[in-house]
Amino acid sequence: MEFWHNRWETEQIGWHRSEFNDMLLKHWASLGLEAETEVLVPLCGKSLDMVWLAQQGHRIVGLELVDKAVQSFFEEGGMTPEKDIMEGHQRYVCPPFTLIQGDLFALEEHTVQADAWYDRAAMIALPANMRDAYVEQLRRQTKSGAVGLLITYAYPQHEMEGPPFALHDEDVKRFFSDGFEVEHLEGIELEDERERGLSSITLSVFKITRI
Ligand SMILES: C[S@@+](CC[C@H](N)C(=O)[O-])C[C@H]1O[C@@H](n2cnc3c(N)ncnc32)[C@H](O)[C@@H]1O
Structure with missing residues (x-):
C-alpha cells in the first residue's frame, strides 16, 4: 500500500x-445496462472513464486507497464533494459520483450494491496472490446478476516487473469460475508495446456476469 x-x-x-x-x-x-444503474469502479484512481460512465446516465461508486487521487478527481472536474465517514472509510459525494477512500479489502460486505462494475487497470494492478480476495470483494459489493467489463494485459511475467501484472485469459476464467460467467469479447496483439522489451503482449476484454 x-x-x-x-x-x-x-x-x-x-x-x-x-x-x-x-x-x-x-x-x-x-453489457446491456439501463442508464440509471450503479456502476462500481474498483481501484478507480482519478480515471476520466468515470466521467464517461456518468455521461451514460449511471451513478458511479469509485473505490480508491489514496486520498490525493480522490481529491484530484473532484478538483480537476471542477466539483466540490460533500465529505463524511462511512464504516471507517472517507466518503466523498458529488452526484452522480461517490468515491470511497480507503482499502478496498477492508470494505464491509454490501457497503456497495452495484448493478455493474468497470475494471481498467485494477485487477492487473494487483499481484496474483491478491486476486482471489479481489474477486470475492466484487461479489460482496455487487448485486446478483451484476455485469462487469474487465480489461486485461497478458505478457510473460518474468520479462517485466509489475504492476501491471500479467493476467492471462485462462486465469481470468479460473478466478471467475465460481459464481460468474465469463465471455471473451476481444483479444488483440499489441505490437507497439513490444518496445518495453516484451516478447509478446496481448490485451483482452471480458464481459463477466455474476450469477
Ligand atoms: C494502476 S492504478 C489504476 C487507476 C484507474 N483504474 C485508472 O484506470 O486510471 C491503480 C489504483 O488502485 C489504487 N489502489 C491500490 N490498492 C488499493 C486498495 N487496496 N484499495 C483501493 N485502491 C487501491 C491505487 O492507489 C491506484 O490509484
Missing part, C-alpha cells in the same frame, strides 16, 4: 489517461 501512496505523492501515475478508454467506449453497450 505504501507503494501506491508513494506513486501518488511523487506523481508517478503513468497509468492515468487524459482520454476515455477506447475499449470502454467500444464494449460498454454490450
Whole structure:
C-alpha cells in the first residue's frame, strides 16, 4: 500500500489517461445496462472513464486507497464533494459520483450494491496472490446478476516487473469460475508495446456476469 501512496505523492501515475478508454467506449453497450444503474469502479484512481460512465446516465461508486487521487478527481472536474465517514472509510459525494477512500479489502460486505462494475487497470494492478480476495470483494459489493467489463494485459511475467501484472485469459476464467460467467469479447496483439522489451503482449476484454 505504501507503494501506491508513494506513486501518488511523487506523481508517478503513468497509468492515468487524459482520454476515455477506447475499449470502454467500444464494449460498454454490450453489457446491456439501463442508464440509471450503479456502476462500481474498483481501484478507480482519478480515471476520466468515470466521467464517461456518468455521461451514460449511471451513478458511479469509485473505490480508491489514496486520498490525493480522490481529491484530484473532484478538483480537476471542477466539483466540490460533500465529505463524511462511512464504516471507517472517507466518503466523498458529488452526484452522480461517490468515491470511497480507503482499502478496498477492508470494505464491509454490501457497503456497495452495484448493478455493474468497470475494471481498467485494477485487477492487473494487483499481484496474483491478491486476486482471489479481489474477486470475492466484487461479489460482496455487487448485486446478483451484476455485469462487469474487465480489461486485461497478458505478457510473460518474468520479462517485466509489475504492476501491471500479467493476467492471462485462462486465469481470468479460473478466478471467475465460481459464481460468474465469463465471455471473451476481444483479444488483440499489441505490437507497439513490444518496445518495453516484451516478447509478446496481448490485451483482452471480458464481459463477466455474476450469477
Ligand atoms: C494502476 S492504478 C489504476 C487507476 C484507474 N483504474 C485508472 O484506470 O486510471 C491503480 C489504483 O488502485 C489504487 N489502489 C491500490 N490498492 C488499493 C486498495 N487496496 N484499495 C483501493 N485502491 C487501491 C491505487 O492507489 C491506484 O490509484
